[in-house]
Amino acid sequence: MDGWMDMDCKVTRLLFWVIVLSSSCCTCSGGQGVPTVRSASSRDTQRRAVEDMLERLVPGRRLEFSVRISDTSRSSSKDYYELGSLRDGRLRVVASSGVAAAAGIYRYLRTRCATQYTWSARAMRVPTPLPRLEKVVRTTRPDRFLFYQNVCTPSYSFVWWSWKRWEYEIDWMALHGVNLALAYTGQEAIWRKVYLSLGMSQKEVDAHFAGPAFLAWARMGNLHSWAGPLPSTWHQQQHALQKKILQRMRSFGMIPVLPAFSGHVPAAIIRHFPGTNATRLGQWGHFDCNYSCSWLLAPKELLFQRIGIAYLREQQQQFGTDHIYGADTFNELQPPSVEPSYLRAMSQAVFKAMVAVDPQAIWMIQGWMIGHNPTFWGPEQVRALLSGAPRGRMLLLDLFAEARPVYPSTASFYGQPFIWCMLHNFGGNLGLQGAVEGVNLGPYLARTYTNSTMVGTGLTPEGIEQNEMIYELMTAVAWSHTPLDLDIWIREFTVQRYGRRNVDAELAWIALLHSVYNCTDGRENHNHSPLVHRPSLSQTKDLWYSPQDVFQAWELLLKAAATFNGSEIFRYDLVDVTRQAAQLLVLDLSQCAIAAYKEQNLTVLKTISHRLLVLLEDLDKLLGSHKAFLLGRWLSAAKAQATDAYEAQLYDYNARNQVTLWGPMGNILDYGNKQWAGLVADYYALRWKLFLEVLAYSLLHHKPFSRHSFNDAALDLGLNFLRNGRNYTTQPSGDAITLARQFYSKYRPERTRLTASTC
Template identity: 25%
Template sequence: MIGRRRVMGYGIAGTLGAIGVGVGVGSGLVARSVARSVRPDTGRVDASPSRVSEPAPAPPFDTAPARGVLERLLAGHADQIELLAVRAADDVERYRIRTSVLAAVTVEGTSIAALLAGVGWYLKYVADVTVSLPGDSLGRLPAVLPTPRAPIAGAAAVKHRFALNDTENGYAGAYRSWAEWERTLDVLALHGFTEVLIPAGQDEVYRRVFAEFGYRPDELDAWIPAASYQPWWLLGNLQGFDAPEDPAVRQAGVTVVQQAADRLRELGLTPVLPGYLGEVPPGFARRNAGARVLGQGIWNGYQRPDWLDPRDPHFARIAESFYRHQADLYGRGTAYKMDLLHEGGNSGGVPMGDAAVAVMTALQTARPGATWVMLGWDGNPRRDVLDALRNCAPAVCARSEVLIIDGCSDRFAAFDREADWDGTAYAFGTIPNFGGRSLLGANAATWSDRYSKALAANGTALSGIAWLPEASSHDPAAFELFAELAWRPDPFDLSDWFAHYAARRYGTVDAAATQAWQTFAQTAYSLPPGTYSQAQDSLFTAWPDLSATSAVAGGPEMRYDATSFQSAVGMLLQADPALRTIDAYRYDIVDFTRQALANHARVLLPKIKAAYTGHDLPGFHTLTGRWLNAMTLLDTLLATDERFLLGTWLRSGGHDARALITTWGGRTPAASLHDYGGRELSGLIADVYVPRWHRHFAALEPVVAGTAKTWAQTDWFAMDDAWARSGKAYPVTAVGDPFAVANDVMAFLAAF
């Protein structure tokens, strides 16, 4: 199993010494990447024909891919950063930042990941800017980059820095372009992540595999869902939702995944691909005599795919085909993500430990030494699975590894993963956002406290961190903080971190912004563990119900002081107007003002209910009018930034992209999953959420007025489904001034 490492000498200031053996310009053990105008070191001492220079040793790795990230993200300043590849003295990834002879700053690293993490640290803690998901403050960089006052050294406390969730390709957008993926991967690399889950594009693998087993294209079309729903198909939760996609759209998706996998390998990072667990199309047992196929029942109203017993001889044949075709499309991998019977299913009496050994055997046959990555979630992984993999035949287990990426490290009051998993290597992880919902906040104090304690424990199996939002590009503050855990093994002062976050986020010290973020830290980012790892969602996005406390079933109620949060948003708006040219500030103004309005809905709705039950018709008119005005104002606010536009979300997606954020598919699934992926987007509010609430309030009015005893029920699914099938196009270009609208929102809130 994967061991953990405890290294000392971390920090963001101070001279920490050499990174590894032979560090230094001209040592022959470094590979340099600097501006193109700088002549490379050839190893020649002088130009005398009587002196013959000896060839320099081969560099430990090529810095050109890291240089490419800088040129994409820091276009006008990349040539001022010198990158040096150095040989590692141990198995710990390290970086050092220092002044440079050839450029403004030199960053040395023992891997591309360490190099880029060092550049990211330099940007935040020397240049005082950030590049995040989403938003950046690069517009505040001076023409000449600043130099560090003293060398800064950093070392990775853990080997594994894992990013993205199985469902990310659905909730973040299954139709993202390569440009969007490229930026996401570049920013993840700049924050030191080493493994990225890429589950998209596997439909083409399955098409090729089961064509070998006699399935026609139309039969596979009926089994494989549309792109937005494929994450849940791969998890074994559903099959066959929505019409087959245009082959050209499918091929475009394959091309993007190929580019993503190639880019990650180019950067020395690991694309984590799905492995084969035994899913088969309908009728497999009829076509293959003797095959032991188990029906898996229903998941939230969807039929699960059939599961082939991994001990069945047919399993090894399919797995061989799967890994072969997957490699043809996306290259050979070293880590594969799989969960046996995710969120339920039917084992049919199959011993799950034996099944796991069979799955691992097929994986190791195809990819010797590969790591099986499992999600820590909802009883998964089972102890019998882990015990079997720990004790199975050396021919399989001696060369294999298991890594659990824990989705619940900060979720529950009790936390003991050593006992839960008996020494299996795991990554401390969080799912701070479910469904890509519009919300802000995190159990941040729990991250710092639990992670450092787990890392310091004797014999710990903690080997990584895992950033697992169900949709990326939400809540950049949470992203920044969590990513730093990998380079901070000791507890740190969250108040201090957030006190300085505003300066890094916006590229300058501003008293109002600093004060605002101190309050945000004390409210939205000080959520305690217990039941949830995420903040509350927006009631504007709920199916109308005067008693609603969450838009989704089982979601949290208000988790922090909304009044203090609202005051902080007002303070953020008072920052120097010069910040308004900074992308990160523009984004945050829209997002935090949006959140303040969403929080206001939780104040309004109980008052509307009281007016309804009290038959207060004037009060009911006033309060429901305010509710609808708030939603209209919210739609106007979100229209000012393209990242909050429905048109941006839809991209080239069809009904599947619309259904995922409203009905979640058919009528039966909608009963439990409607609005699970809902979010506050301009266009979605105006055309889906406002009509819902307007109709509901109109239906309630006769009861309030006393002219009716009951109100007419509305079929919300039918309403949402009609919109999802409408095919209406939406703008992809922002309109309006976010700061003017945000000030209007704050005036609206203050007037209540």
């Protein structure tokens, strides 16, 4: 794997991108864009939103910033900001929107004050007086939009959030330049009212909705009923929360994307309307039809328009509109027919219901299914689906474009505008990963592609609060007209992150940038480490980087630790890189254990088993030293939504199930895995202990290992975890730097030993 770092290979990959994606490049983009969509918020409202944000960022100092939102009614639709220092020392900010002003302020804070605003910490180091700018800085965004969120993000990350956490996130969005974002919270309250108006009973409505942690897939028709029902208090809380979210997003000038009807209906609708023309779709995600196999109305079925119009009218009355709506009919679902005429009719039906309520409607649709199931979605099928709305009235998300862009194989989505997106994360997993070359080059190549219909860039992770560097990079690229020099950028990133220049810290990040963050093989970022997956005799060592680079970065960060002892954000990074090193050690030790079993060496197997289990114990202790790696925070946030003991139990079950079994019987086992203190000790370590004991028993009693018997026992272990009733701490324990040093001293020699192939 070290060869990937070779300069010749880097040049080869660069040429690959240029040749494949821009074999017919031009210097300007063509195609028809999205009709002008502007925020309804006044310039004064947007200015006040930015000033209020400044008060939250740097309390008592907002008067040191002069913010003005310009009149953009006759100007380009692309955001811009202009920064300059006034004679009295204030920073003058003139921008096209509240979002652009916030992005300009964040650029100033990063580049002039060496600060960052991230998920793990808010490192506000703003000197007095403000550093002066010697000249005016003006930047215009190369595209109209910077989009944010995946349909799955509300389940993997947002599900248990309070308004306080949402307020922090919307500030993060504004500072990073997000001007278009999903706003899917609280929609079940609207659906509940619509379903009741159609004659469904409250019991039938309750039986249909999935539990809070699985609503993302219920909304797309993948699931129903699983881990529910939703209490009435949930509807009330989420409805009220959505109003706050929308008000704050709109105040910055953001465009919230609200949901629309995609054609999926509860089974009770079929019973209440006999003769309804509908198709029952197939199973999804290893769930049987008790929880999947949703009903999809035929496009010409009269109920399609009745339900779609009723929902959008009620939603518009409750939440208003910004004219862009999301609806995904076939997300990882096989359509009932391959015929282009059917797919076109279905697309037309979805859009028809939108424009019946909102003549200005624009339909946002994920392009994930095109790349996910290319066998079904051939050129005729894709073209038919995308022709269901006039050009410019659909907005496609090229969801995984940093690794597997769809626009080149669809002639830029056959003329419909699209947003180039970085998906990056699956399942909210923790694990260092990124495709920095794709992120840096991809938007530029898509923008200059022949007859490109690209209108923006996007962040579409399934889960957030991980790999903060790659999101800082993507949002920087979103404001750049040309690719960045990554080596220069990462050095600047390090200074901004920690507040001062440090050679060891810079070298650590350079090592990570060119290895673990430089995945070029198009793989999905699932954490497949044996640490967080059910043990198996057939596991393989499949890495896209050299582990030595991670261990080098770990050592360099520890050298820098004395300098940054007081930095919360540094402590987060140190724990995260140590966690990655531990993950690699688990991979090596687990392979040694399996080799010992296959060689029938019981003595070595027992020795390796002890070392592996002690390592997991030490890792759990290390993770417990930082708040970002605590299972207790996830479970506590879930139970905080409850108004009684029943709800607390339901929400606790939802939270535990999503990060472990993902279904009643491990249906999508470990997809949502997390390396959190508490989860490592009481789930992953116990599962490994069970596996190693079964292997030892097999050798001792000369009985073959039964994979099925072990899997059944591991499932029981998971079910027990869901019911263990244990309260996990929400407060970190121990000093992160001290524990990381101890971990290094203990396990760096282990790595040297394993590298020498002497298990």
